[in-house]
Amino acid sequence: MSKQRVMFSPVTRLSGLLSVDAVLEKGKIIDAKASSTMFRGFEQLMRDRKVTDAVYLTQRVCGICSLAHGAVASYLLDEIYDNNLSENAQYLRNVMYAAEFLQNHIRHFYLFSMPDFVKMPERPPFQGQNLTDARLNPEDNQRLVGHYFEAIKAAQRAHEIVALFGGKAPHQHSFLHGGVTVAPTADNVNRAVFLLDAICNFVKSCLVPDTELIAKVYHDYFKIGITPRRLLSFGLFRFGLKNEVYYFKGGVLEGNNLSLPRLDLISESITNSWFAMNNGDLQPDPHKARAYSYVIAAKYAGQYFQVGPLARMIINGRYNGGTSTMDRIYARTIETLLITELMRDWLMRLQPGPPPLAQKDTPIKTQATSVVDSMRGCLLHSAIIQDDQVVKYNIITPTCWNFSPRDAYGQYSPVESALIGTEIPRPDLTYTILGRTVRSFDPCLNCGTHVLDLKGNVKQELMI
Amino acid sequence: MKKEKFSELCRSLAQSKEHELTRAILPIVKKQMLKNNKSKLPVIWLETNDSGDNNISFMNTTFPYLGQVLSDMIDLLYSNTFMAAQGPDALNILNQVSSLYRSRFTLVVEGAIPLNSNGLFCSIALTPNRPVTALEAVTTLGNQAQYVVAIGTCASFGGVTAARPNITGSVGVRDVLSSRKVINVSGCPVNPDWFVGTLAHLLMYGLPELDKLNRPNLFYEYTIHRHCQRRSYFDNKDFAEKLGDIECMFSQGCVGPRTNADCPYRQWVNYVSWPVKANTPCIGCTNEDFPDASTPFFMPLNEKVSSRAPQVLFKGKELSDE
């Protein structure tokens, strides 16, 4: 049987625009290229602006994880201005960050991933679903469809918590350098607790059992979409006077070897990205030969690493499964449940008082790099400033790790390695199977908007 | 079709073979249903270059919740974010519904349209032969739609995607579809009420009354400043000394005096707060010149324009192709 090209475009139910160009031979995917088809150029946009604009501007990189960009930009500014964070500021920031995680993970599971496994009603926006491998019995299927609509409310409530403390969502206003501009008060903390109760209920009575059901019925997906066991996390939920403590630890896991991440081992490659060097400056080049994506490849010690909830949960000893499609889905749900519990604890620790904000006015550094995990994995912001103006701003998003094109040595990114080798028993299953694996990474291509290298800018070891 | 004519048709074809009756009647019934079915708005939603914040904000709608909007208000026929279909199936649906609902569908565009490099900085899909650029898709579908709605500031005016130096040459939908009316529902992101309210108006009463930037007056008629809870502080020149204070945020960069939107009384995400209530400035995200006229965000409005930094030229470090 000859080779057959599979153009999986558009990959729907995600953030942004993604296509996968694959080759099928003898019932097996033998090649796959993940292609981001959008470019916005955020780093150029950040130049010559005040560095304090970064918190609001960089949130506009991504709508579904905007708070993560605001957070990492705030940590960056905390370092540049040498701010001290009060305990209330630390708890409040992490309550908001946790709420943003909940909306993301709930929306991903139900709105984006679930129609890969559950037969949806035959009406817009579900018409033409073409789910060729629906396995749930009618009662289970019906129940999960109902949960789709409950998930909408649960995720909305998570964003309501963000808005309560942050003014609005997406693109909250209060989580800034130096702390948070909104005071924790009896009424807003109480309201957040009740919203969280409803979300907890949903997570425990729907998300967890639904994940278990899907993992059981589609058990073969623990053997599909497996990536090399190279996992990376920067750590998540930063606490401490100087944001120096990470609640979930960062780590580099290769096979069974765990070490601490070092920023000086991160590099970027544009070999197959639509970019070219032009007079020493990096410019987009949509006509570049062989290139196939606007995502720039991020590598650690010269290799591709998978990032996201699975990496975090394995590195922190909260999950001991493999690196398959179903493992990625499963770990995300485990993390969601964990976060609901943490968040309740942090809410309870808030003390009523004035807005926990203390911003200093004068930069003590001209460059800084800050890292944290966002929902989809490792996120890095780095700035060089002159006075308080940005000379250079660099962003490396999780998409640059999971969805990068291959490098000069032909290494595959996590998503490509997960797809290559996948068996397609019948042609009509092609998109169903590919879709499940691609979405297990929670793709977000709005984030693949960045440029510029880090080499030479970052030399410190991560304090984790 | 008159009742008599209909029964005559039925009678004359009743005995015929090869389903002639069905074939004759079905299109008529379908036409009639479509004509009477004013209760739902057929919508095609294209995501182009933005952060995806507007579809997330849309998910935050309450009363009606998203589930109700999808089941009772609109038929979301194509949407990269929500549709169950994927890959070529999704593109086929786009082709089918755009011709089946021609001149009756509402085109929603989320994101700016890059014009440089023939639009190649944003493609909504790839086919085996060529990319389908946002520029091409918006131009084609925009001219077939009954209404065109730009959701968010990127789609309305270019927004953050078109902020200086705008190397992608991004513009709002109005610049791509200059020959027809584009309803701008700006905001970064849009407030779900502004968007769902606009759809409701189209559904129930047709085109809403628009301001000079083609935004529905219903939501954008007055400035933030006019209805701001802190207006008495402003009038008494009682300005906040720092972020987090309870006084007027003008001193902290508030753009409320030149921004049209109803945030002070509508508020966000189930109506719980808005930026000034969070003790921070309004950054004018519904404005035509957002974000460039709003930055530096924390500098008082009267100083912003004169503060533009001189162009600092910076060459990136060497980045090899390995």
Ligand code: SF4
């Ligand atoms: S906070 Fe802003 S909108 Fe409110 S009164 Fe002051 S300047 Fe006007």
